[in-house]
Amino acid sequence: MVTSSRYADLTHGALAGLVPELLLTGHLIDRAGMAFCIEAFGQQGMTDVAIEEWAGASPLYTRRMQRALRFEGDDVVTIFKGMQLEIGAPPQFMDFRYSVTDRDHGAFHLDHCGALLDVEPMGESYVRAMCHDIEDPTFDATAVATNPRARVRPVHRPPRHPADRQPHCAWTVTIDADSPEVQPIPALAVNARSRAAGLELAEVDRSQPGLADYSGPLVDDVDFTAFSHSALVRIADEVCLQMHLLNLSFLLAVRARTTDEATARRIAVRQLTGHAGLTAERLHRALGLPATPEGAARLLELHPLANPAAYVDLARDGATVTVRRSPAHEDGAWIALCGPGSTAPLQAVVRAVDPHLDVDVTGSATEWVATVVRTDVAAPEAGEVAVARLSGGARFSFEPRRSLPIFTA
Template sequence: MGHAVSAGRTRALHTLTHEQLATLVPELLLTGQLIDRSGMAHLIAAFGREGMTDVAIEEWMAASPVYTGRIRAALGIDGDGVEDMFKCLQLDIGAPPQFMDFRYRIDDEHHGAFVLDHCGALLDVEPMGEEYVTAMCHTIEDPTFDATAIATNRRARIRPVHRPPRVPADRAPHCEWLVTIEPDREELPLPEVTKPIMATRAAGVELTPIDPGASDGLVDYRGPLMADLVFGEWSTSALVRILEEVTLQHQLLALGFLDAVSRKTADEATVDDIFDKQLIGIAGIASERILTAGFESSSDARTLVDVLNLNPVFGPSQYTGMRAEAVDDETVEVHIAHSSPALEDGGWMRLLVSGRTGALQAAARAVDPTWVVGESAEIDVDGHQESVVSIARGEPQRESSEVAIVRFSAGTDFTFADRGPSRPLPLHVV
């Protein structure tokens, strides 16, 4: 990993090797999935199981059509068939590879199916009881699957063949779903909760363009659907853009979460408390996943800078205006621009600028417990205001309860396997 002082997030990505970029993609897809493990426990405490279910439905319905549309545009997925829908699912934080092990089948352009050979989300929820399983696999999945599908084709429908609660208890695959597109079927409308997210700065932010002439790998996804995406087969340029898009998916889901929680209560303090707890939990786990993926083996200031600049809850920099810098061997500064699109949207960056720095502490502690977040200050840089937060060595910090809650999920220590080269799926069953 590059160790340039003053490296912002985009520059940090561009300093990674091709292999490091490819390794990071599934890691960030997984941390996106774990955002819900970070937020849902606090929703249950505040609103009960039914309230949690309502928020989960609304946040995914709000965000997934927006970020699916972005990944289609970025990678040239310009068709409207089942194959195109499946391509988008492979790059969706709702379906991180292997942890949510989708296996696809294409019958023809308008008909197909998928099973989950392994559903990490199910295995997390099954110990909580059948009511929670039903809430996730029935109440939440029905509307959210369709919301994802309409980004490809508004006449698409995703319907279950079987799904949990599992009978027998060890049934495999965990579930099976049919996907159909009927040309004369009524189009599904855009969900009302999606419209505010489509109007955010996040929805339209410009990210690093893919070099169409790159010769070191794939530059788009216009070819056949692959059974598994092998990210090492993509060009360096494409991997940078994919990582930025996946990072932005985190931000869009958080905005959907914030809107949904705000509809549950008019108490702004309660909303921000829940939103902050969600951010703290996922910030710590994301830093930890980046470290354990093999990016760093030390705990010095430059390592902390790199991990903070790669942590998806703080990026992409084009959106958040956040960067970490090493001042010296014992001090790191985090700069957050006040003119960023993220602050206009009122999402996670707003919490940090307002003085809620628990997420920075959780992210720094994952690198080493002796990194301690200090006071924040406002400075002027060439006529632009920034918040600056200092992180220095101090007494070892205990892990926050918010991070500990996320460890309930097996995703926090999930290990990705090398499945070998990718292979295309046949267009028809053979």
């Protein structure tokens, strides 16, 4: 029996606003973790972690979304649809503009690259690491999910000359039957064996009004309000799985660079704490939850670290959440980094609602109960959340856009 989604009781409007928020906060996993990778492994080590992180996850979650929304194929349009629904390219923050020539040829450029704007203040070496060293292998790795003979190649890209060059970058996508197939990195096979990769979720109810899939034309801006309630629930759960798969790939890359499990866990917990707090802040605002202990517990219930429900066993009663052993614990996913001996990520979530809130956690590492309580003293923002907040994604606001089909020239 497939476990029902925790997002199923949200309204259609709330879901349509939640999905782009999840896509954006998934993208910010990097911002939350890479500072600690630089600290532990240096700039080159951080670059290598980022490459392996994305290349070890994106083919898995791209195929999942293709199956869920019935747009499987081997052409450029399929590649672009997958990019529109993944945390590597959240709408507007990473403002991809697509064009299609034919099934084997297309192009895109970025009118706004939030990732670039985050790293430009760090200097040209970091820009070059992201836009050259990381993008080259990870763009091709993403295309592997659709067609291993697809190649994504730059027309121009940063460092920007002149400094205000627009668009931020431009790329071509070509599928060449004579090209050798791109080979996946070894970590992809490891991640493919995770419980997250093979998790079964409820099929979209095709009887509901609205789009049940993305089998129709490629559009320039995905209008999430056009999807049915059931489709949005499935998309939200899939995006949460994207985050888990990316995080599992991140952990594989980190552990490949240290034999000290305590160091690896410390990096993982710090990344989660920063990401959990920043994500909680955005979701709390987007969903309009009350600034109460009950509202904070509801936020924990809807937070990506606790979803999808088929992956993380969590139940809420008022201001209390109960966690039991689940597939996420078997994978060593985010929820496995929380508990009585590791409360910082949970504190970051509830303090995004109100800095006077805290959590009282009792139980074991895999079976625990957390009650949100109010204190008299406001807690300072966690340093890990402050690091994640340096990203422009912390302040980014989505704008209304029309969704228009992209025609083949």
